[in-house]
Amino acid sequence: MQAFFPFSETTDGVTVRVSVTFLPEQSDIDGLRWFWAYHIRIENERDSAVQLLTRHWRISDARxxxxxxxxxxxIGEQPVIQPGKSHDYVSGCPLNTPSGAMAGHFMFVGSAPDAFEVRIPHFPLTAPTVEQ
Known part of the structure; x- marks a missing residue:
């Protein structure tokens, strides 16, 4: 799984795995727009179900x-993830530079009423260089 999801972080029994792909067909290099898709897998390794409430991203560009x-x-859902199960989703990120990075956290609630924060690993957004 390491090869498909090269970035991962575990917080309080919840693991967030990330893979990222540059999408040249969605990008407009001449128009200074680069686009990446990222695939997130959230795995619940706890003894009880957890529900994802909110997301918080920090996205930086090359400048x-x-x-x-x-x-x-x-993506419009607040999924409940049962013990030993996972939730996958795919989303995208445009930038006006050919590289950048993303990181952040999700807020979850579990069997206890208090919400807890789960870190999303830092991952680079890098477009392949084009030889001219």
Whole structure:
């Protein structure tokens, strides 16, 4: 699984794995727009179900600009993940530079009423260089 999901982080029994792919067909290099798809797998290794409530992203570009994205759930869902199960989703990120990075955290609630934070590993967004 390491090869398909090269970035992972475990917090309080919940593992977030990430793979990222540059999408040249969605990018417009002349228009200064590069686009990546990222695949997230969230694995519940706890003894009880957890529910993802919110997401918090920090997205940086090659110029050092930082963009924050906060919202409810992921792709319109607030999934409940049973013990030993996982939840996958795919989303995308455009940048106006050929490289950058993403990181962040999810807020979950489990059997206890208190919400807890699960880190999303830092991962690079890198477009392949084009020889001219």
């Amino acid at each position: 050092g600009a930082l963009h924050r994205v906060d919202g409810d759930g992921v």
